[in-house]
Amino acid sequence: MEPSSFVNQIGGESFIYVLILVFVAFIVMNFVDSIRKGRRLRIEPPHAQTELVCPSCNLKEVRSYREGDFIGKVSDENCKSCDHTLSMKGIYAEPKKISSR
Amino acid sequence: MGGETSIFTMIILYLPFLFFLFYGQKFQMQMAMFEIRGHLKQLNKMRNFAKNQTLTTLSKAGAKIEDAKKGLELMLNYFTILPESMDPAGIVAKVEHILDVRDDKLIREVKTLVPDLSDPDARNLENLVEATAALEQIYKILRHFFLLGKKTGNIYLIIQLQMIMSLVMIEARAYLSAIHAFRNGQPIGDGIGALVALTMIGGAETTEIAKETAVAESKFEGRKLLIVKAVGPGGNTGKPGEAVKKLIEKNKKKVKLIVMVDGALKLEGEDLGDIAEGVGAAIGGIGVEKFKIEEQASEYQIPLHAIIIKQSLADAVSLMKKELYDSVEEVIDRIRRIIRDNTKKRQTVIIAGIGNSIGIAQ
Ligand SMILES: [Zn+2]
Numbered sequence: 001m002e003p004s005s006f007v008n009q010i011g012g013e014s015f016i017y018v019l020i021l022v023f024v025a026f027i028v029m030n031f032v033d034s035i036r037k038g039r040r041l042r043i044e045p046p047h048a049q050t051e052l053v054c055p056s057c058n059l060k061e062v063r064s065y066r067e068g069d070f071i072g073k074v075s076d077e078n079c080k081s082c083d084h085t086l087s088m089k090g091i092y093a094e095p096k097k098i099s100s101r
Numbered sequence: 102m103g104g105e106t107s108i109f110t111m112i113i114l115y116l117p118f119l120f121f122l123f124y125g126q127k128f129q130m131q132m133a134m135f136e137i138r139g140h141l142k143q144l145n146k147m148r149n150f151a152k153n154q155t156l157t158t159l160s161k162a163g164a165k166i167e168d169a170k171k172g173l174e175l176m177l178n179y180f181t182i183l184p185e186s187m188d189p190a191g192i193v194a195k196v197e198h199i200l201d202v203r204d205d206k207l208i209r210e211v212k213t214l215v216p217d218l219s220d221p222d223a224r225n226l227e228n229l230v231e232a233t234a235a236l237e238q239i240y241k242i243l244r245h246f247f248l249l250g251k252k253t254g255n256i257y258l259i260i261q262l263q264m265i266m267s268l269v270m271i272e273a274r275a276y277l278s279a280i281h282a283f284r285n286g287q288p289i290g291d292g293i294g295a296l297v298a299l300t301m302i303g304g305a306e307t308t309e310i311a312k313e314t315a316v317a318e319s320k321f322e323g324r325k326l327l328i329v330k331a332v333g334p335g336g337n338t339g340k341p342g343e344a345v346k347k348l349i350e351k352n353k354k355k356v357k358l359i360v361m362v363d364g365a366l367k368l369e370g371e372d373l374g375d376i377a378e379g380v381g382a383a384i385g386g387i388g389v390e391k392f393k394i395e396e397q398a399s400e401y402q403i404p405l406h407a408i409i410i411k412q413s414l415a416d417a418v419s420l421m422k423k424e425l426y427d428s429v430e431e432v433i434d435r436i437r438r439i440i441r442d443n444t445k446k447r448q449t450v451i452i453a454g455i456g457n458s459i460g461i462a463q
Binding site: 016020023031035043045046048051055065067069070071072073090091092093094095 | 110113114117135139150277278281285286287288296299304333334419420421422423424425426460461462463
């Protein structure tokens with residue numbers, strides 16, 4: 001096929017059909033995208049952690065948050081090295097891992 | 102191919118052109134309405150989720166489900182009429198009074214539903230209801246403008262709605278993430294000021310100086326520190342303005358510096374937990390407490406310094422992020438430097454940790 005005849009074919013009626021096809025595809029993609037956006041609703045809670053500190057030897061311990069924890073509360077857990085009662089120094093969200101997305 | 106393409110091709114070529122010429126605006130409006138409808142659906146899901154969570158929390162605490170439903174409906178539609186500002190003299194006291202009444206009413210409503218609830222739990226539940234009410238309001242207002250635009254066929258109304266929609270959704274998502282924290286009574290980003298205050302108090306004895314506001318005395322390099330924070334671990338912001346006023350009256354002429362610590366909204370692109378220093382009363386809200394602090398500071402000519410910790414709205418109302426928690430030590434270092442630079446030994450400094458004390462005791 002000579003290049004000039006190819007250009008002629010594209011330049012003719014088929015060009016208009018391609019144009020219409022692209023236009024329709026664009027609209028469909030747009031609709032699908034906005035529908036998907038409407039469904040996406042992330043409502044999982046972040047993972048909370050509690051930081052405990054021993055007032056006598058300053059040993060730090062981080063564990064998962066338990067119901068009833070609050071900052072400043074004296075915990076009923078004991079220090080692993082000196083057996084002193086621990087107090088809660090911080091409660092925060094687990095830092096996000098860098099995701100590949 | 103040749104001559105016979107003419108008419109058919111011409112029609113196909115010109116039809117879209119004519120369509121967009123005459124119906125372009127209608128088409129654009131339909132597209133915008135389609136997008137807004139999707140967002141509204143999502144907002145509806147959010148508010149239903151929030152309502153369900155609040156109802157579950159209420160019934161878990163001991164309320165009957167029927168009563169809880171009725172009570173929640175009442176609280177969600179509870180409105181506040183702010184005083185007339187045509188003659189603004191003395192308006193601060195009026196605003197304060199109205200807000201106090203509202204606060205008491207909501208707490209009492211929660212306690213009617215769950216009579217044997219402890220104060221902190223009642224506070225947390227009230228905060229949960231407020232976050233739910235925020236989502237309810239956002240949904241109702243947007244739906245109002247959407248339906249109004251649809252009814253009147255007003256494209257400009259619809260387009261304006263489409264323009265602000267993405268910003269409104271950010272706000273709505275923030276309130277949605279607040280639901281978890283308020284439900285569990287976990288500290289939120291806004292509580293960073295209270296956390297700094299608690300860390301500085303470091304186990305010293307506290308007394309309640311104003312409604313839901315505690316003060317503790319501490320020493321630093323020969324200066325007396327009076328540290329103010331809202332009473333926790335129930336979720337409330339206390340009355341730091343009232344507390345500062347009383348402390349200044351009690352320690353006349355000795356208070357030489359006020360340092361305020363608060364979370365502040367960051368600009369997009371700024372880092373979470375960035376610290377900035379400045380002057381003035383760093384406190385949000387409707388302005389009653391801010392007014393009181395400014396009034397006292399100017400009357401006694403006390404320098405007013407501020408430290409803010411930057412965060413987005415979503416960070417401020419949801420479970421405290423690690424970055425914010427990690428900023429506490431540096432904030433305290435900066436407070437100490439400000440105290441050293443601005444006061445001498447035997448002088449008194451007031452440090453006010455502003456913010457919601459949910460999940461943060463004293
Ligand atoms: Zn220990």
